[in-house]
């Protein structure tokens with residue numbers, strides 16, 4: 001098949017679908033290749049199904065990789081406000097919520113995906129699902145795409161195949177293979193926005209417990225990352241948004257294994273230590289309370305009992321009025337900073353995002369054009385860019401797609 005003026009897009013995820021729409025709007029004939037039976041599977045899972053699609057604070061400080069400044073030109077050319085305008089233009093008005101997070105007002109990732117699909121269809125984008133691209137073969141006037149259903153020649157191609165994270169939703173190493181095969185290099189990969197693994201014995205009895213807490217990951221006793229919000233105890237350690245937000249730091253430490261990492265959990269972040277000590281002191285006077293019931297009302301029962309054990313305030317059959325001042329101080333310290341040894345992070349399959357990827361030095365940050373092959377562009381998570389939790393990753397997908405499409409449609413032969 002020969003399609004002289006066709007723009008190829010590999011991957012029907014966030015970057016690929018938005019790129020297809022943007023390119024078709026600019027008059028491009030677009031052919032999109034998606035290896036799964038349906039496009040946008042990962043997009044459907046975003047924001048727990050509500051799709052936190054951008055963040056007003058998107059800027060290089062919220063991105064990581066060998067060169068986080070690489071994101072700057074694309075974000076400047078396609079800002080979070082531009083993302084809101086783009087989604088409004090396809091029938092999905094958005095709103096800004098806490099910490100600059102941007103959501104569709106219907107809070108449905110399925111609506112975002114549907115709107116992208118409908119717009120692409122209306123613009124005549126040709127979508128080939130169940131079609132994996134297996135190789136990019138540079139040619140004199142474009143590229144040949146080898147796929148599982150045959151070869152296609154296109155004028156230029158956008159590689160938007162995502163990263164390795166979350167394999168059950170389509171994450172794979174395909175992008176690294178496709179791009180390293182044409183001369184690009186990749187960095188080591190590790191999981192980001194991911195659960196933290198701790199020593200198991202202390203957390204096992206708390207499995208399933210959710211509460212608001214403040215977390216501090218410490219490397220050799222020094223704070224390396226902090227977060228505050230909902231934490232979910234799991235049998236392997238800590239999950240929930242606050243843990244996942246800083247899981248990248250644990251994952252990065254795990255692959256280097258230099259130094260000793262711990263996580264300090266403030267289980268009552270709204271109460272300062274002296275006030276807590278005062279409350280506990282008064283609490284001793286609660287009549288007829290044995291220790292196993294003493295902290296009920298202040299902390300979930302199982303957590304209270306666990307912390308008393310960690311503090312060495314035992315046995316639980318003791319009466320609360322027998323707790324000494326010294327024991328109260330130890331307990332206060334533990335409630336305000338329960339230290340657990342960190343073992344690492346959950347794996348790539350459990351992660352939301354891939355840290356590391358194809359080296360950005362091989363691409364022009366303004367156009368996302370490959371410096372190895374002039375007809376090849378890349379966007380989204382396949383590159384060595386990962387954003388913080390809060391809409392930064394999808395903003396990168398849209399903005400990098402926009403930068404590539406602008407260049408591809410201008411330079412189209």
Ligand SMILES: Cc1cc2nc3c(=O)[nH]c(=O)nc-3n(C[C@H](O)[C@H](O)[C@H](O)COP(=O)(O)OP(=O)(O)OC[C@H]3O[C@@H](n4cnc5c(N)ncnc54)[C@H](O)[C@@H]3O)c2cc1C
Pocket residue numbers: 010011012013014015016033034035036039040041042043045046047048051052053054131132133134160161162163165166169170171172174175351352353379380381382390391392393394395397
């Ligand atoms: C559970 C979960 C929740 C998330 N929530 C948020 C959130 O709320 N906000 C946020 O900003 N980010 C979130 N993310 C991250 C965000 O979804 C990704 O960073 C983003 O989807 C990356 O976009 P992409 O287009 O680069 O890759 P993807 O969206 O992963 O799309 C890549 C596509 O390429 C296809 N593909 C792969 N290889 C080939 C091949 N060889 N040939 C053809 N097609 C191929 C894949 O099947 C896939 O459809 C979340 C991620 C997960 C897993």
